[in-house]
Amino acid sequence: QVQLQESGPGLVKPSQTLSLTCTVSGGSISSGSYYWSWIRQPAGKGLEWIGRIYTSGSTNYNPSLKSRVTISVDTSKNQFSLKLSSVTAADTAVYYCAREERAPGATRFDYWGQGTLVTVSS
């Protein structure tokens, strides 16, 4: 059974960089069948896709966040990471990592981490 677990600081100061890591267990992050994504959800609001990485290191980002986002992968540790720079209070949210299954019609998220709350505040 694949499991994903987010880790990182729960509190980040405005203008600083938010950094999170997702550790994957029960499966290899190097599998070619999947992307590895980050999704966030502000309190009481909907889901927002942040971006994804493939095992090769290629990335896609949500255009609304692209200038501030970097996603990287460490296959030796079976982990992938998110960095979001110049954060503001609007970046306060629960951040999820998820496995994204590559599919012909539209990719889908079949496994999710439990989520981690990141608060941006001084």
Place this chain on the structure above:
Amino acid sequence: QSVLTQPPSVSGAPGQRVTISCTGSSSNIGAGYDVHWYQQLPGTAPKLLIYGNSNRPSGVPDRFSGSKSGTSASLAITGLQAEDEADYYCQSYDSSLSAHVVFGGGTKLTVL
């Protein structure tokens, strides 16, 4: 403003049938891209409920079903149960955006 439009809320009594719509456009659902549905119980991560418009992952009761027609998709829940009270999200792909992944705004299902 979400690319995929869902009603903010729906409700139904136990045992009843409810449907949740997901309306898109010619660049996403109408272009033939699949729609997936997620269930998010309070305080938990979303869970894949329906994939590829109408397929259920292993373990999802057959009370849940999905369909797609034109630029819209629907999630139907029959035999409503108290534990179905949750937020439901649709998701697809949009060819006009570089975002690749688009979600609906979510629908809160209340079991009366």
